[in-house]
Amino acid sequence: xxxxxxxxxxxxxxxxxxxxxxxxxxxxxxxxxxxxxxxxxxxxxxxxxxxxxxxxxxxxxxxxxxxxxxxxxxxxxxxxxxxxxxxxxxxxxxxxxxxxxxxxxxxxxxxxxxxxxxxxxxxxxxxxxxxxxxxxxxxxxxxxxxxxxxxxxxxxxxxxxxxxxxxxxxxxxxxxxxxxxxxxxxxxxxxxxxxxxxxxxxxxxxxxxxxxxxxxxxxxxxxxxxxxxxxxxxxxxxxxxxxxxxxxxxxxxxxxxxxxxxxxxxxxxxxxxxxxxxxxxxxxxxxxxxxxxxxxxxxxxxxxxxxxxxxxxxxxxxxxxxxxxxxxxxxxxxxxxxxxxxxxxxxxxxxxxxxxxxxx
Amino acid sequence: xxxxxxxxxxxxxxxxxxxxxxxxxxxxxxxxxxxxxxxxxxxxxxxxxxxxxxxxxxxxxxxxxxxxxxxxxxxxxxxxxxxxxxxxxxxxxxxxxxxxxxxxxxxxxxxxxxxxxxxxxxxxxxxxxxxxxxxxxxxxxxxxxxxxxxxxxxxxxxxxxxxxxxxxxxxxxxxxxxxxxxxxxxxxxxxxxxxxxxxxxxxxxxxxxxxxxxxxxxxxxxxxxxxxxxxxxxxxxxxxxxxxxxxxxxxxxxxxxxxxxxxxxxxxxxxxxxxxxxxxxxxxxxxxxxxxxxxxxxxxxxxxxxxxxxxxxxxxxxxxxxxxxxxxxxxxxxxxxxxxxxxxxxxxxxxxxxxxxxxx
Numbered sequence: 177x178x179x180x181x182x183x184x185x186x187x188x189x190x191x192x193x194x195x196x197x198x199x200x201x202x203x204x205x206x207x208x209x210x211x212x213x214x215x216x217x218x219x220x221x222x223x224x225x226x227x228x229x230x231x232x233x234x235x236x237x238x239x240x241x242x243x244x245x246x247x248x249x250x251x252x253x254x255x256x257x258x259x260x261x262x263x264x265x266x267x268x269x270x271x272x273x274x275x276x277x278x279x280x281x282x283x284x285x286x287x288x289x290x291x292x293x294x295x296x297x298x299x300x301x302x303x304x305x306x307x308x309x310x311x312x313x314x315x316x317x318x319x320x321x322x323x324x325x326x327x328x329x330x331x332x333x334x335x336x337x338x339x340x341x342x343x344x345x346x347x348x349x350x351x352x353x354x355x356x357x358x359x360x361x362x363x364x365x366x367x368x369x370x371x372x373x374x375x376x377x378x379x380x381x382x383x384x385x386x387x388x389x390x391x392x393x394x395x396x397x398x399x400x401x402x403x404x405x406x407x408x409x410x411x412x413x414x415x416x417x418x419x420x421x422x423x424x425x426x427x428x429x430x431x432x433x434x435x436x437x438x439x440x441x442x443x444x445x446x447x448x449x450x451x452x453x454x455x456x457x458x459x460x461x462x463x464x465x466x467x468x469x470x471x472x473x474x475x476x477x478x479x480x481x482x483x484x485x486x487x488x489x490x491x492x493x494x495x496x497x498x499x500x501x502x503x504x505x506x507x508x509x510x511x512x513x514x515x516x517x518x519x520x521x522x523x524x525x526x527x528x529x530x531x532x533x534x535x536x
Numbered sequence: 537x538x539x540x541x542x543x544x545x546x547x548x549x550x551x552x553x554x555x556x557x558x559x560x561x562x563x564x565x566x567x568x569x570x571x572x573x574x575x576x577x578x579x580x581x582x583x584x585x586x587x588x589x590x591x592x593x594x595x596x597x598x599x600x601x602x603x604x605x606x607x608x609x610x611x612x613x614x615x616x617x618x619x620x621x622x623x624x625x626x627x628x629x630x631x632x633x634x635x636x637x638x639x640x641x642x643x644x645x646x647x648x649x650x651x652x653x654x655x656x657x658x659x660x661x662x663x664x665x666x667x668x669x670x671x672x673x674x675x676x677x678x679x680x681x682x683x684x685x686x687x688x689x690x691x692x693x694x695x696x697x698x699x700x701x702x703x704x705x706x707x708x709x710x711x712x713x714x715x716x717x718x719x720x721x722x723x724x725x726x727x728x729x730x731x732x733x734x735x736x737x738x739x740x741x742x743x744x745x746x747x748x749x750x751x752x753x754x755x756x757x758x759x760x761x762x763x764x765x766x767x768x769x770x771x772x773x774x775x776x777x778x779x780x781x782x783x784x785x786x787x788x789x790x791x792x793x794x795x796x797x798x799x800x801x802x803x804x805x806x807x808x809x810x811x812x813x814x815x816x817x818x819x820x821x822x823x824x825x826x827x828x829x830x831x832x833x834x835x836x837x838x839x840x841x842x843x844x845x846x847x848x849x850x851x852x853x854x855x856x857x858x859x860x861x862x863x864x865x866x867x868x869x870x871x872x873x874x875x876x877x878x879x880x881x882x883x884x885x886x887x888x889x890x891x892x893x894x895x896x
Contacts, residue, residue: 329785329840333733333772333774352715367822370711371775371821372822373781374818375817377817407840408848410834412693414733415774457734460734476743477743477744479753479768480689480753488770
C-alpha cells in the first residue's frame, strides 16, 4: 500500500454525495495512487470525469474490493452495512457517510473541527454525521466551548437534495409542470415540493419524533461526548435545492453576551459569520450552495430567556458539502496526518501514512 | 343606520386580504344594507364581483366616508392611521387588520375564539392580529388554559402571500422564469423566492429581532393578557403561496400528557387536530390553503424538557383566512351579537345591533 498516496475508492459515486466527494478530491489535488468509482448496477456502462480522465463506473455487486487503501461510502445504510465489513477485511480504511455505524460505540462519529482528535488513534472505520447535525454543531461548537449548553432546540428548513439527486430533479420538474399548467405529481416524496413543505419524510418513532429529529439528538450527544445533553428538533423539508437552513435556540450554562457569541462564531473554523454587520439580513440557501463554510447569521439574544443565557442563531450550509462530502474528505485528510487547515479551505495531503491498520 | 343589516365598506378591497373579506362575507350570506369597496387610485376604473353584482372600486382618497356602519380596513398601517380616525368621526365601527393600533391600550386586539369577550363592550375600533400570532395562539390557547405556558418559541415558515398579491405573482413568475431558463430577478422581495428562503423582510430592531418576531411577542402578551410572558420567534419567509407553517415549542407551567394536549387541540374551536392518527404525517400548506381552520399536527413531547413539561406542535393555516380576513369577519359577527359558531364555520348575522356607538 502506498502510504502517502493512497488508492481510493468512492462507493455510491454517481449519487449527489459521491459526485461531490470526487469534485472535492479533485479540487484539493490530493495525491493518489489510484481512484475507482463504484455504484449500483443501475449506473453500469456510465463513466465519471476526474481531472480530465474518464473513470468507468464499476458495479458494486461484482467489484473486487482488494487493493483499496481508503474507501468513501456514499451509500445507503443497508449498502454500508454490507460493504464496510468486507472492505475492512480486505484491508481498507472506511469513511461512511450513512447512518449505519454512527451509534456503534467503537466507531468514532467525527466532525474534524470539533472532535477530530478521535482520528489520531487511526480508526479503520469512521462515521460522518447526518447533515443537519453537522451544520448545527459547526455553528454552535465554539459557543458551547465558552459557555456550555444546557439545552438546544433546532428547527430545520431542509433542502430536497438530502433525499438525493432524483429529489432535486423532482422539485425542478414540478416548477416546469406548474409553468406548463400540468398537474404536479409527487414521486420521490409523499407530497408535492413546489410551493409546499412538509415534516421530514423519515420514519416516525412511536413518540412522534421522526428519525431525522432523533438523529440530531443522538449524534449531538455522541460528538460532544455529552450523553445527557438536552436537544430536540423539528425537521421540515422545504422547496430549496441543496442548502439547509436551521433556526437554533440555545440555553447556555454560563452567561455570554451577544457580542462575545458573535466573536466566537467569527473565530470558529469552517464557519463564517454572515451577519447584519456584513450588510446581510442573514444567510440564505443561495449564499451557501456549493460553498464549504457554514454560514451563521442573526446571532441575537433570545428575549424569552434571562439576559445572557439565551441565544438564537440562523444557520445555512450546503448539506452536500459540509453536511456530507466535505466532512468525509476532511476525515480522510486528518487520518492521513495531513495538516489540514482549520477552516478546511486548503487541502494538503501529506504525513506519514494514509492508513495505519490496527490489528486489534 | 340599519342595526341588523349594516352598510359595510371594505378598504383595500382589491388586495389579497380585502378580496378574501369579500369572499367570506359572500359565502356567509351576511345580510347587509349596502356594500362599498374602496382602494387606492391604482385600482380606479376596476370593479369587483359580489353575489353576482359588479361593485365599482371607489378611490379611498376622494371617497365620502359618511353612511358606513362597519368598515373593514385591509390597508397598510399608514393608510389605517389616516382612515380610522376619520371613519370613527363619521360614525363607523372600524375593524383594522393592520398593525396601526394593535398596541393602543384602548384598542382591543382580538381573536374571537380566545378573547372575544372584549367585543361585548362594543368597541368602535378593534384590531385584528398579525397572521403569525393568530395562527400560533389558536393552536396553543386550549393547552395554555389547561396547563399554563411558561415559555413559547416559534419558528415560522411563512408564505409569500403575507407580502401581498404581487409577492405571490413574483414567486409564480420565478417558477416560469426558471422553467424558461431566464434569470430570476427579485422585485418585491430583497432576494429570490424560488428554491430559496430568507429571514422575514420586515425591518430589524437594534437587538437583531425583525418586527415580525417582535409582533409575535407583543401581540401574544396582549391577547393573553400576560404582559411578562416569555415568547420568542424566528420568522422566515419560504417559497409557499398562502399558508404559513409554524413549529411551536412550549414549556408548560403544569404537567400535561401528550394525550391530554392532543385532546385539548381536538376540542379547541377553529382548530383541527391533523395528526398521525388521521393518517397524516402532519399538516402541509397545501392542506390549509383556502381553509378556515388552523391545522395542528405533530403534537409530541419535547424530549429536551422534563416529562410533561415540554411540547412541540406543528401548525399550518391559511394566513389570509384565519390569519387576516376570517378573523376580521368573525370580529364583525361577534360585534353584531351574532351567535357565531365556535368553529366559525357557519356565519349567522343577527342580534340587536351591528354597532352600538359608545359616546365616551
